Amino acid sequence: MSQIPSSVDTLIHPEWLVPVVPRGTVLENYSLAITGQRISAILPRDETAGIEAGRVIELPGHALTPGLINAHGHAAMSLLRGYADDLPLMPWLENHIWPAEGAHVSAEFVADGTELAIAEMIRSGTTTFSDMYFFPDTCAQTAQRLGMRCQLSFPVLDFPSNWARNADEYISKGLRLRDETKHLDLVNIAFGPHAPYTVSRENLQKVATLAAELDAGIQIHLHETAGEVLQAVEANGERPIDTLNAIGLLGPRTQCVHMTDLGDQDIETLVKTGASVVHCPQSNMKLASGIAPVKKLLEAGVNLALGTDSAASNNDLNMFGEMQSASFLAKLHSEDATALPAADALYMATLGGARTLGLDELVGSLEVGKQADLIAVDLTGPECQPLFHPLSQLVYSCNGSQVRHSWIAGQQLLQDRELIRIDLPDLLARADQWRQKIEMTNKA
Ligand SMILES: CSC[C@H]1O[C@@H](n2cnc3c(O)ncnc32)[C@H](O)[C@@H]1O
Numbered sequence: 001m002s003q004i005p006s007s008v009d010t011l012i013h014p015e016w017l018v019p020v021v022p023r024g025t026v027l028e029n030y031s032l033a034i035t036g037q038r039i040s041a042i043l044p045r046d047e048t049a050g051i052e053a054g055r056v057i058e059l060p061g062h063a064l065t066p067g068l069i070n071a072h073g074h075a076a077m078s079l080l081r082g083y084a085d086d087l088p089l090m091p092w093l094e095n096h097i098w099p100a101e102g103a104h105v106s107a108e109f110v111a112d113g114t115e116l117a118i119a120e121m122i123r124s125g126t127t128t129f130s131d132m133y134f135f136p137d138t139c140a141q142t143a144q145r146l147g148m149r150c151q152l153s154f155p156v157l158d159f160p161s162n163w164a165r166n167a168d169e170y171i172s173k174g175l176r177l178r179d180e181t182k183h184l185d186l187v188n189i190a191f192g193p194h195a196p197y198t199v200s201r202e203n204l205q206k207v208a209t210l211a212a213e214l215d216a217g218i219q220i221h222l223h224e225t226a227g228e229v230l231q232a233v234e235a236n237g238e239r240p241i242d243t244l245n246a247i248g249l250l251g252p253r254t255q256c257v258h259m260t261d262l263g264d265q266d267i268e269t270l271v272k273t274g275a276s277v278v279h280c281p282q283s284n285m286k287l288a289s290g291i292a293p294v295k296k297l298l299e300a301g302v303n304l305a306l307g308t309d310s311a312a313s314n315n316d317l318n319m320f321g322e323m324q325s326a327s328f329l330a331k332l333h334s335e336d337a338t339a340l341p342a343a344d345a346l347y348m349a350t351l352g353g354a355r356t357l358g359l360d361e362l363v364g365s366l367e368v369g370k371q372a373d374l375i376a377v378d379l380t381g382p383e384c385q386p387l388f389h390p391l392s393q394l395v396y397s398c399n400g401s402q403v404r405h406s407w408i409a410g411q412q413l414l415q416d417r418e419l420i421r422i423d424l425p426d427l428l429a430r431a432d433q434w435r436q437k438i439e440m441t442n443k444a
């Protein structure tokens with residue numbers, strides 16, 4: 001039992017405290033203290049009388065949970081929200097998204113798009129996001145300035161973009177970024193080879209070798225569609241996951257995104273290598289990409305995280321909706337209503353994500369000594385009443401608008417649903433300027 005501190009910065013009295021570990025636990029009338037960046041105490045409310053607090057926050061009818069972790073996305077693509085809907089993956093990318101990115105993606109685009117994404121994510125309970133996008137240096141500066149924890153899996157592609165000309169330049173810029181951001185406590189750098197169909201085996205091998213040398217994470221779009229897998233088998237005679245395994249790219253720090261087309265052998269490979277899966281149910285549904293076999297993956301013991309992917313293929317960055325979709329889709333896909341219950345969906349969106357990103361010593365659960373990345377969710381509204389089980393409300397009734405307060409590394413970034421570090425009217429004006437610019441280019 002940890003020592004009760006005599007003085008703390010903030011003492012929070014929620015009605016329910018949801019630590020996430022042990023899984024499914026809900027502590028009633030427990031309080032949480034923040035000192036500096038960390039959680040300094042979790043204890044029954046009636047044992048807090050002797051604690052001197054700089055600030056005391058009473059939250060009747062609220063649940064305090066770990067901040068949600070969006071384990072895969074392309075934040076700046078929030079500026080392309082609704083730009084191209086109702087298409088399958090490859091026509092969507094090749095005929096709409098990639099041309100728009102070629103025309104518009106810049107450091108300024110990424111600065112404004114990332115800020116728009118962070119505003120939405122904080123307001124809907126996310127406190128860590130993983131990003132794979134161009135100009136990750138700009139994303140790093142924006143996230144640190146706004147107080148948002150992130151993993152930036154810098155992109156590696158065989159083909160040029162507005163950020164780099166070839167795979168070697170993507171890698172050298174990414175490694176420089178890793179060196180230049182070592183002092184940023186909220187920014188974590190990983191490798192982001194886009195996908196096996198856009199990165200050659202030779203360049204994937206370079207990534208595998210360097211990531212192993214640096215003990216760095218790797219995040220990759222993998223087995224997103226059956227078409228991807230079929231094309232690989234026809235071209236290479238093996239499934240993409242087997243190619244990655246053969247070059248040593250799969251390991252405990254590998255984050256495989258999507259994984260909708262998986263056979264038993266593929267799942268066995270994930271178990272043997274310890275690689276994680278980032279499940280993006282809403283993006284998979286919207287692009288009609290497929291359905292990840294979540295129930296089978298969980299039964300096999302594969303670590304699962306949740307991600308929204310970009311707002312251009314979702315079309316929001318709301319992890320409450322993602323949890324609900326993951327749970328309902330798993331139930332339908334497995335024809336088993338007991339699949340992915342609320343506690344497991346919340347685990348995926350918190351500690352499962354932290355473990356995937358290699359941040360589980362820092363965040364993902366409410367435990368003394370961890371970073372104070374936490375959200376206060378107001379369960380008093382009609383959409384959450386009557387309340388039998390807080391976990392049920394959090395996953396099956398909440399839509400993110402109930403998030404009232406949010407802290408990251410002990411810093412409050414949302415208070416009474418107001419963003420503290422972001423000038424929202426100014427940001428929204430910039431977003432609309434981008435819409436006008438993009439539309440004008442399309443009309444030209
Ligand atoms: C190399 S930066 C990221 C790159 O990925 C594109 N992208 C966005 N969503 C998806 C997806 O679901 N599958 C594959 N690639 C995706 C994004 O537009 C960037 O070009």
Ligand SMILES: [Zn+2]
Binds near residue numbers: 072073074221257310
């Ligand atoms: Zn993606």
